[in-house]
Amino acid sequence: MHVLSLGGMNNMTKEEIMKILPHRDPILLVDRVIEKGEDYIIAEKEIKIDNPIFKSHFPDYPIYPGVYIIEGLAQAAGLLLLKGNEIPLFLGIDSARFKAEVRPDCILRYEVKLKERKGVIVFVDAKAYVGKKLVTKSQLMLGIKE
Numbered sequence: 512m513h514v515l516s517l518g519g520m521n522n523m524t525k526e527e528i529m530k531i532l533p534h535r536d537p538i539l540l541v542d543r544v545i546e547k548g549e550d551y552i553i554a555e556k557e558i559k560i561d562n563p564i565f566k567s568h569f570p571d572y573p574i575y576p577g578v579y580i581i582e583g584l585a586q587a588a589g590l591l592l593l594k595g596n597e598i599p600l601f602l603g604i605d606s607a608r609f610k611a612e613v614r615p616d617c618i619l620r621y622e623v624k625l626k627e628r629k630g631v632i633v634f635v636d637a638k639a640y641v642g643k644k645l646v647t648k649s650q651l652m653l654g655i656k657e
Contacts, residue, residue, distance in 0.1 A: 523547070523590070531593055532586055537563065540583035541621070544590060550625040552591040556583050560615035575613035580647045584637035587621040588653055592633055596657060602632070603652035611646045613639075619646070631655045 523544035532539065546553040558575050565573040581604060589599030613619055620640045627634040631654055639647040 528590065532589055533598060534586060538582070539586070540579060541586045541590065544587075545620075547591065550591075552587050552621075552623050554583075554587040554590065554621045554623075556619045556621070558613060558615050558617050558619050562615065565615060573615050575615070575619070577607075577609045577647065580609075580613060580619065580639050581607060581637075581649060581651075583619065584621050584623060584639060584647070584649065585651055585653065588623045588633070588635045588637065588651055591623055591625065591635075592653065592655060598656045600654040600656055601651070602654050605650040605652070607647070607649035609647050611641070611644055613641060613646050617641045623651075626650070 525542050528541055528544065529535065529539065540556050541554045542556050544552060544554045560573065564576060564579065568574060568576050585599070585601045593599055618641070622638045622640065624636045625633065626636050633653045633655065635651050635653070637649050637651050638645060
């Protein structure tokens with residue numbers, strides 16, 4: 512994999528991410544980018560017990576929602592694909608599988624790889640891990656709007 516420079520570094524902070532993505536807390540689901548290449552990105556989200564979602568999902572047995580994992584993967588894909596004033600549009604999910612629970616306090620790692628591009632439509636393979644354990648895998652479709 513060929514790594515692109517991210518502002519002279521091979522990582523990106525949450526503040527830098529917010530300059531690219533239109534999302535804001537509490538729905539900004541990427542805390543940092545670890546590595547980015549021309550056709551892939553590795554990013555992370557810290558899953559902490561004080562996250563408000565755990566007050567309702569589920570109070571006695573907190574599990575990070577699968578829909579949040581998928582959204583985090585889509586946001587990581589947006590960071591991979593976006594340039595300038597573009598906005599990522601989440602168009603579809605195929606073959607989503609949840610392999611394990613994501614519980615607090617852990618680091619959720621997103622790995623997204625470009626699969627195919629058809630004009631402004633992009634298909635990516637997306638996986639999420641906790642440590643070395645695969646917790647989610649899917650194929651996502653995104654659109655890029657200027």
